[in-house]
Amino acid sequence: xxxxxxxxxxxxxxxxxxxxxxxxxxxxxxxxxxxxxxxxxxxxxxxxxxxxxxxxxxxxxxxxxxxxxxxxxxxxxxxxxxxxxxxxxxxxxxxxxxxxxxxxxxxxxxxxxxx
Amino acid sequence: xxxxxxxxxxxxxxxxxxxxxxxxxxxxxxxxxxxxxxxxxxxxxxxxxxxxxxxxxxxxxxxxxxxxxxxxxxxxxxxxxxxxxxxxxxxxxxxxxxxxxxxxxxxxxxx
Numbered sequence: 078x079x080x081x082x083x084x085x086x087x088x089x090x091x092x093x094x095x096x097x098x099x100x101x102x103x104x105x106x107x108x109x110x111x112x113x114x115x116x117x118x119x120x121x122x123x124x125x126x127x128x129x130x131x132x133x134x135x136x137x138x139x140x141x142x143x144x145x146x147x148x149x150x151x152x153x154x155x156x157x158x159x160x161x162x163x164x165x166x167x168x169x170x171x172x173x174x175x176x177x178x179x180x181x182x183x184x185x186x187x188x189x190x191x192x
Numbered sequence: 193x194x195x196x197x198x199x200x201x202x203x204x205x206x207x208x209x210x211x212x213x214x215x216x217x218x219x220x221x222x223x224x225x226x227x228x229x230x231x232x233x234x235x236x237x238x239x240x241x242x243x244x245x246x247x248x249x250x251x252x253x254x255x256x257x258x259x260x261x262x263x264x265x266x267x268x269x270x271x272x273x274x275x276x277x278x279x280x281x282x283x284x285x286x287x288x289x290x291x292x293x294x295x296x297x298x299x300x301x302x303x
Binding site: 081110117118119120121122125132133168170180181182183184185186 | 196198225232233234235236237240280282290291292293294295296
């Protein structure tokens with residue numbers, strides 16, 4: 078079974094530039110998550126989708142971050158404009174549903190460096 | 193905001209030693225998961241514990257959920273270099289809610 082795919086794996090940009098990340102979840106997984114993991118910390122949830130609807134985006138900095146999952150399958154996360162503090166690994170995860178015991182499968186992440 | 197605290201943050205031991213990692217909160221979990229993350233990869237689920245007092249074993253790893261479902265521990269027996277990585281606990285407070293991750297314990301096992 079194919080895992081969660083993410084691209085690109087690495088991205089280096091200058092502050093104030095824009096960047097987009099792509100995620101393709103495991104086939105059949107209705108729930109998709111985007112996390113931000115700053116070096117030395119645990120992942121922090123940015124947004125959770127159930128199919129193509131947003132379940133939770135309370136920790137998404139909406140002035141600069143946006144995410145969509147238009148067809149309920151793959152998803153993109155965008156940052157515009159980027160700040161130095163956005164340097165982190167952006168992880169995508171998926172699960173069968175948002176039901177009980179919520180077991181998530183993670184992609185390899187995109188490492189973003191903002192200069 | 194529910195917080196999960198993990199301790200220690202860093203642990204460096206010799207091959208063959210035993211170790212315990214802790215995950216604590218003031219809130220009650222509906223479930224708690226342990227993940228292991230290697231450099232350049234996403235976290236991989238090791239175990240989910242649900243019932244207070246539950247103990248699960250995965251080869252040399254033993255996971256325990258506190259009776260009050262507010263804390264958990266991971267014990268590794270006879271650690272090996274292959275156990276090196278970042279160990280993360282993640283709590284779910286209500287079934288179906290988002291996971292909140294602890295800060296992680298970075299383990300290094302030297303041969």
